[in-house]
Amino acid sequence: xxxxxxxxxxxxxxxxxxxxxxxxAMAEEYIKRSGRYAKCEMxxxxxxxxxxxxxxxxxxxxxxxxxxLDPAGKSIDTLGFVAxxxxxxxxxxxxxxxIGGSDGLPPEWKPRANALLALSPLTMPHELARVxxxxxxxxxxxxxxxxxxxR
Numbered sequence: 001x002x003x004x005x006x007x008x009x010x011x012x013x014x015x016x017x018x019x020x021x022x023x024x025a026m027a028e029e030y031i032k033r034s035g036r037y038a039k040c041e042m043x044x045x046x047x048x049x050x051x052x053x054x055x056x057x058x059x060x061x062x063x064x065x066x067x068x069l070d071p072a073g074k075s076i077d078t079l080g081f082v083a084x085x086x087x088x089x090x091x092x093x094x095x096x097x098x099i100g101g102s103d104g105l106p107p108e109w110k111p112r113a114n115a116l117l118a119l120s121p122l123t124m125p126h127e128l129a130r131v132x133x134x135x136x137x138x139x140x141x142x143x144x145x146x147x148x149x150x151r
Contacts, residue, residue, distance in 0.1 A: 009094040010034065010085075010137055011064075012042040013057065014130055015101035023127035030134035037141035038089075042134065047101065057096050058112050064094035065114045068105055069129060073116035078139060078150075084115070085140035097137075099129050 012031065018024045027042060034040040045055045057066055065088055076084070088095045098105065110116060119132050142149040 007039075008089050008092060009039045009041070009064075010088075010097070011061070011094065012040075012097045012099070012130065012133060012137070013045050013055075014042070014099040014126065015045045015105070016047055016126065018044065018127060018130075020125070020127045023125075023131050027127075027130040027134040030131070030138045034134070034138045034141055037145060040137065042130070045098075057098055057109070061094060061096045064096045065091075066096045066098070066112070067115045067117055068109060068113040069097065069099045069119060069133065070105060070110065070116045071118055071121075071123070073118040075118050075121065078136065078143075081136050082140045082143045085137070086144055089144070097133060099126055099133065101126060 012027075031040045031042045048054075057064075065084075067084070085095065098109070119129055119136075124132070139150050141147075
């Protein structure tokens with residue numbers, strides 16, 4: 001049974017090679033679960049010697065809402081995150097999330113983002129950030145559908 005409300009895609013991009021197989025498996029599991037509600041994917045942005053390898057989320061996804069994860073970004077709670085996903089569904093706009101690598105995000109991307117969000121004031125490994133973000137995406141969809149998971 002397909003529970004997709006609108007044809008919204010959620011893309012979670014991350015910069016750099018994934019190294020921790022357990023964290024990667026957890027993030028993939030939440031992305032897979034979110035696939036019940038929207039088309040969801042998680043993709044690596046490869047690095048070359050100059051930074052992200054010719055990848056530009058603003059050119060690749062011009063009409064999507066771009067949300068960049070940055071320690072200096074705005075902190076929101078789960079209800080704020082749910083509202084972000086709900087708005088994307090209501091507007092039928094794809095959501096693109098980007099998590100930086102060990103050197104963060106390219107500085108020229110930040111002013112162009114629709115939103116800069118901080119997952120936590122705590123410093124965490126980027127692989128763990130992917131798990132937290134993937135889980136929040138799943139949590140938002142289940143919340144919006146009245147699923148018991150968010151309780």
